[in-house]
Every structure is written in structure tokens, then in C-alpha cells.
Amino acid sequence: MTVLVTGGAGYIGSHTVRQLRNLGRDVVVFDNLDMGFAGAVMDAPLVIGDVADEALVGRICADHGVTSAIHFAAHKNVGESMAQPSKYWHNNVDGTVHLVDALLRAGVRDLVFSSSCSVYGTPENVPVTESAPVQPESVYAETKAMMERILRWYGTTSGLRTVSLRYFNAAGASLDNVIGEDWSQSANLIPVVMKAALGLRPPVQVFGNDYPTADGTCVRDYIHVEDLADAHVRSIDYLAAGGATVGLNVGTGLGSSVLDVIRTTERIGECTVPIEFVPRREGDPITVFADPTVINETLGWKPVHGLDTIIATAWKWHSTHPDGIRT
Ligand code: WQD
Numbered sequence: 001m002t003v004l005v006t007g008g009a010g011y012i013g014s015h016t017v018r019q020l021r022n023l024g025r026d027v028v029v030f031d032n033l034d035m036g037f038a039g040a041v042m043d044a045p046l047v048i049g050d051v052a053d054e055a056l057v058g059r060i061c062a063d064h065g066v067t068s069a070i071h072f073a074a075h076k077n078v079g080e081s082m083a084q085p086s087k088y089w090h091n092n093v094d095g096t097v098h099l100v101d102a103l104l105r106a107g108v109r110d111l112v113f114s115s116s117c118s119v120y121g122t123p124e125n126v127p128v129t130e131s132a133p134v135q136p137e138s139v140y141a142e143t144k145a146m147m148e149r150i151l152r153w154y155g156t157t158s159g160l161r162t163v164s165l166r167y168f169n170a171a172g173a174s175l176d177n178v179i180g181e182d183w184s185q186s187a188n189l190i191p192v193v194m195k196a197a198l199g200l201r202p203p204v205q206v207f208g209n210d211y212p213t214a215d216g217t218c219v220r221d222y223i224h225v226e227d228l229a230d231a232h233v234r235s236i237d238y239l240a241a242g243g244a245t246v247g248l249n250v251g252t253g254l255g256s257s258v259l260d261v262i263r264t265t266e267r268i269g270e271c272t273v274p275i276e277f278v279p280r281r282e283g284d285p286i287t288v289f290a291d292p293t294v295i296n297e298t299l300g301w302k303p304v305h306g307l308d309t310i311i312a313t314a315w316k317w318h319s320t321h322p323d324g325i326r327t
Contacts, residue, residue, distance in 0.1 A: 002026040002064045003236060004108070006051050006099065007072030008044070009036025011181045012114070012170055016070060016229040017044050018179065023233065028064040030057070031073065035185050039325045051095045054102040061106035068110035068236055069103055071096065074143070077187070078118070078283075081140035092143035097150065104158050110239035111151065112232055115164040117221075117249065117288065119145040126255070127291035130166075130247055137283055148247060155245045163235035163243070168221035168251035168290050170228050172310040173317030180317030181225075182324035189258060190222070190310070193265050194318040197273045204273060206258055208280030213287060217258035221251035221289035224305035224313070234299040243298075251290025252303040264307055269315045 003020055007013045008029035013036065020027050021044060028045045038046060045064065049056045051073050060066065074092045075081065081088045096113075103111065118141035119134050136142040147164075154160040171190040173180030183191035195201040209216040231250045256264075262273045295301050321327040 002028055002066045004028055004030055004060060004064070004066045004069040005072065006030045006069065007036060007074065007114070009033060009038060009040050009046065010072055011185070012167075012225055012228055013070075013072040014040035014179050015174060015225045016072075016232045017041055018174065019226070019229045019233050026064070028060060028066065030060060037182065037325045040179050052098040054098050054105075057099060057102035058106055061103065061108060066106065066108055068112075068239060069108055070112040070114075070232055070236065071099060072114045074114065076140060078138045078140045081138050081143070085139040088139045088143050092140075093146055093150070096147050100151070100154055100160065104154070104160065109160055110236070111160060111162045112235040112239070113147065113151055113162050113164045115148055115166045115247065116141060116144045117166050117168045117251065117290065119148070119166060122285040123288060126287050127253055127289050128249060129291045130249055130294050152245060161239055161243065162245050163239060164247040165231055165235060165250045166247060167228060168223050168249070168288070170225050171222045171314060172224040172226070172305065173313040175226060175313060177313070177316050177320065179325060180314070180321060183318065184324065189220075189261055190314050191318065193261055193273055194314055196275070197265055197269055197271045198319060198322070200322065204262065204275045205278045206275050207278060207284060209259075209277045210280070211286050213257055215257050215259045218284055219255040219257050219287040219289065221254065222256055222261070222307055222310050223250060223252050223303060224310050227252075227303045227305055231295065231299065231301050234301050238299055246298060248295040248298060249290040249292060250295060251292055252306070253290055253292045254306070255287060255289035256307050260307065261311070264311045265315065268308065268311050269319070
């Protein structure tokens with residue numbers, strides 16, 4: 001009953017690996033360490049390689065008695081995906097097809113897939129439900145939408161059952177401050193705010209403060225990485241109990257603005273976050289937050305942590321680990 005976790009040496013993957021192991025589950029981590037760090041998996045079994053290596057995936061499944069998989073391994077930089085689309089088609093789409101072919105040959109039929117709320121593009125309505133139109137606005141988001149559809153076809157043709165988790169904005173660090181995000185791998189708001197508050201980078205560029213929101217800045221649904229990891233564990237158990245293929249939004253249902261994040265950081269970190277207002281970033285939706293009704297009904301999942309805990313754990317992690325897991 002081993003869970004294969006691809007990309008398990010990465011940010012969300014390593015938090016999920018820890019939760020599985022804390023629950024006494026057997027895991028094997030498969031990561032090419034392109035963006036992940038071996039230190040993040042602690043003493044979990046780690047095989048270094050590429051998801052497209054079907055023979056290696058087959059050997060891992062046989063050697064470790066793999067019965068299910070969680071697939072995190074993917075490139076995730078929206079801007080890079082528009083500059084280097086082929087890198088994303090090959091790694092995110094082609095790589096996943098090779099992985100699934102190897103899993104099916106090894107008799108593995110349960111797969112949890114790391115998808116993204118970015119498949120909705122700019123949602124027409126908030127909160128965002130699973131019935132919202134899928135209208136990706138970047139190559140990265142398109143790879144996630146394509147893979148969800150390909151995985152459904154694998155369900156039709158090969159009996160694969162998948163839970164595609166559409167993440168909103170993952171953030172924060174482990175509650176015990178043992179693992180966290182590596183800001184060298186992220187241009188997302190919260191690690192950027194932390195680094196600026198610690199004086200380790202230029203001021204935060206706030207991409208627009210002229211939006212039709214309460215304070216003029218964009219609104220997002222920030223979800224604690226431990227809550228996100230819990231959704232993956234519950235998805236594995238849902239599939240093990242015979243659950244049908246499903247796509248689920250993973251968000252808190254609450255929206256926070258860019259300035260909410262900055263002011264909360266100043267309050268909790270007792271610091272000043274240097275900022276400068278700059279023009280809007282192209283492609284930024286004004287307001288995005290989830291309707292978590294379906295994931296609650298399907299998995300019994302509810303978020304435990306709010307923005308204060310997200311900021312407090314991120315602040316503690318980054319202020320004590322300036323070099324990330326390498327510290
Ligand atoms: C958040 C807000 C920016 C940086 C992310 C992932 C995407 C998906 C959803 C998983 C926006 C503003 C940011 C900065 C800023 N998750 N911002 N200055 O764009 O919501 O998307 O979550 O797949 O893949 O990328 O996240 O952190 O880039 O931006 O003002 O230096 O912060 O405009 O309003 P985003 P983000």
C-alpha cells in the first residue's frame with residue numbers, strides 16, 4: 001500500500017509526503033530535483049529521475065509495492081510557460097502521459113493529479129465552482145486543463161480513476177517550521193513579501209492598486225499548504241474506497257487582497273514591508289476565490305488555517321531559513 005509521490009521533494013509535495021508518513025503510510029518519492037530539494041523529503045525513500053522514464057517508474061512500482069500515486073511533478077511558472085511553451089508541453093503533458101502508461105502497466109489505477117484554479121482563467125463569477133467554464137489563459141494553465149481531460153480519457157479506456165485538485169493560492173510553511181517554500185523557486189506574492197520584509201530583495205511591486213476592489217488591489221484565495229496536503233491524503237483514501245474520477249476546487253472560500261497580505265505581514269512580523277505601486281500585470285484576474293462546497297461534500301475536507309496562520313508560518317520559516325531547506 002505504497003503511495004508514489006512524483007515531485008515529492010517540492011513545496012506542496014514535501015508537505016504531503018510528511019502528512020502521509022505522519023499517518024503511518026508508506027511512500028516513495030520520485031523527483032528529478034530540478035526544482036525540489038532532497039532535504040525536504042527527510043528520510044523518506046527517494047528515487048531521482050524523470051517521470052517520462054517509463055522503465056524506471058515500472059521498477060519503482062515493483063520494488064515498493066506502489067498501489068496509488070500523487071503527481072505533483074510539473075513546471076509551474078506562468079510567465080515562463082508563455083516564453084518557453086515547448087518545455088511545458090513536453091514536461092507537463094508528455095511527461096504525464098508516460099507516467100500514466102507506466103503506472104497502468106504496473107497495475108496502478110488510483111491517481112491524484114495536481115491541477116490548478118488557473119484552468120478557469122479569469123472567472124466570470126466568484127466564488128468559483130467546478131462548473132465554471134474551463135478557459136485557460138496561459139500555456140501552463142492549458143497543460144493542466146489538457147491533462148485533466150487526458151486523464152478522464154484514460155479513465156474511459158483503461159480504468160484509471162483520478163482526483164484532479166484545482167489549487168488556489170498555496171502558501172505558508174509547516175506548523176512545526178521544519179519545511180517550507182523555497183523562495184528561489186517562486187515569484188508568488190507571499191514569498192516575495194517575506195523576502196522584501198527581511199530586506200533581502202527590492203520593495204514588493206504591487207501590480208496595480210486601481211482595481212474595483214475594497215483597497216484597489218487584487219483578491220485571491222490563499223490556502224495553507226498543510227490544508228492543501230490534507231486534501232491530497234483524503235483524495236488517496238477516497239480513491240482507495242472506490243471513489244469515481246472527479247475534479248475539485250481546493251480553496252478556503254475566502255478572498256484576501258494584496259494589501260491584506262502586506263498589512264497582515266506587518267502586524268504579525270512586527271515589520272515594515274517596503275512596497276511600490278506599479279501598473280497592473282497583464283492577465284491578472286481581479287478577484288478569484290473558491291466555492292469549497294463540492295470538496296467538502298466529496299472528501300469531508302475543510303480548511304483549518306486562515307491568513308494569519310499562513311503569514312505567521314511563512315514569516316517564521318523565511319526569517320529562520322533564508323536559504324530555504326538548505327539552511
Ligand atoms: C497573487 C497576487 C498579483 C507578486 C498563482 C499561481 C497559479 C495558481 C494560482 C497553482 C496577484 C499580486 C504578485 C508580486 C503582486 N496556483 N502580486 N506582486 O497569479 O494568483 O497565481 O495561484 O497552480 O499557478 O501562479 O499568484 O502569487 O503570482 O499573485 O502584486 O510581486 O499578488 O498581481 O494579484 P497568482 P501570484
